[in-house]
Amino acid sequence: MIEAINDCFHTELARDDSVLVMGEDVGRSGGVFRATAGLQERFGVDRCVDTPLAEAGMLGAAVGLCMAGWRPICEMQYDAFAYPCLDQLITHVGRYHWRTGGGMEFPLVVRMPYGGGVRAPELHDDSPEAYYVHTPGIKVAIPSTPADAKGLLAAAIREVKEKIGLCEVCFNLTDETRCRICQDPRRDEALICVVEEPSDVIPMERTHEYHGVYHVLGGALSPIDGIDPEDLKIAELFVRVADPGSAVDVREVVLATNPTTTGEATALHIAEELRARAPAVKVTRLASGLPVGSDLEYADEVTLGKAFAGRRAV
Ligand SMILES: [Zn+2]
Numbered sequence: 001m002i003e004a005i006n007d008c009f010h011t012e013l014a015r016d017d018s019v020l021v022m023g024e025d026v027g028r029s030g031g032v033f034r035a036t037a038g039l040q041e042r043f044g045v046d047r048c049v050d051t052p053l054a055e056a057g058m059l060g061a062a063v064g065l066c067m068a069g070w071r072p073i074c075e076m077q078y079d080a081f082a083y084p085c086l087d088q089l090i091t092h093v094g095r096y097h098w099r100t101g102g103g104m105e106f107p108l109v110v111r112m113p114y115g116g117g118v119r120a121p122e123l124h125d126d127s128p129e130a131y132y133v134h135t136p137g138i139k140v141a142i143p144s145t146p147a148d149a150k151g152l153l154a155a156a157i158r159e160v161k162e163k164i165g166l167c168e169v170c171f172n173l174t175d176e177t178r179c180r181i182c183q184d185p186r187r188d189e190a191l192i193c194v195v196e197e198p199s200d201v202i203p204m205e206r207t208h209e210y211h212g213v214y215h216v217l218g219g220a221l222s223p224i225d226g227i228d229p230e231d232l233k234i235a236e237l238f239v240r241v242a243d244p245g246s247a248v249d250v251r252e253v254v255l256a257t258n259p260t261t262t263g264e265a266t267a268l269h270i271a272e273e274l275r276a277r278a279p280a281v282k283v284t285r286l287a288s289g290l291p292v293g294s295d296l297e298y299a300d301e302v303t304l305g306k307a308f309a310g311r312r313a314v
Helices: 002-015 039-043 055-067 079-093 129-133 146-163 198-206 234-242 261-277 301-309
Strands: 019-023 048-050 071-075 109-111 188-195 212-216 252-255 282-285
Touching (some): 002 019, 039 048, 055 071, 055 079, 109 146, 188 198, 188 234, 212 234, 234 261, 261 282
Parallel strands (some): 019 048, 019 071, 071 109, 188 212
């Protein structure tokens, strides 16, 4: 069993640079059961990390690592040692995907042994998997053979990454062919909000003001960095908006690229092209204004100038 798990770790860390193992004694000593033997020598201290005796800190750090694009595997020495990190597991790992409107994934694997006839003292023999089974957003796998252990562990480590792709309509992140927003019949398909990145969809959704659909460009135009229109999903936007064969009669395109040099250049390019290709479609840009709760005294002159130009009747 231990050889199968150790072999799986070696294979998965070699296969994907973003996979790392963290836990108490996993590095220098290779784990209390030797499941992580040889990993630190082979992959270094950054990918096989000895943590302090602090399970809550370990899982909390792993949540942050997930947000930064890593795929951590947390090794608990025994299942019952995981009680201090139940909050992170139940409240964060299991729910943040939904709390971020599907914008973030938590490809976290927690491996914890229990039973096995070790006859360890109290605090070593609990088998609280029933709690985890009832936790939304968490999957539980309990292997009983070496082959199951290796296969299930590898599947858990790989799962989220291989499942996530881009929505075929709007290029938002999704684990289906169309994202949940594009599938929602209550959304107004004739209103398209153009954003740079999938993460920009989240703040727009949080406003609860917007009920249209999105188009995610995958970045902003930046010739100096070699990012040209063909590197972004701009041609696909023109097909959605201006193709006479398109299933939807688009009414308005809201340009919500960032108020930066590259974001403004991207908005300008798209606006000019759309004016030529689809003159009947209204093209708008998010207004620039003063942050809520701030003072005029602290506003920069560009923001204040734009806020003045964009003033409206009250
Ligand atoms: Zn979509």
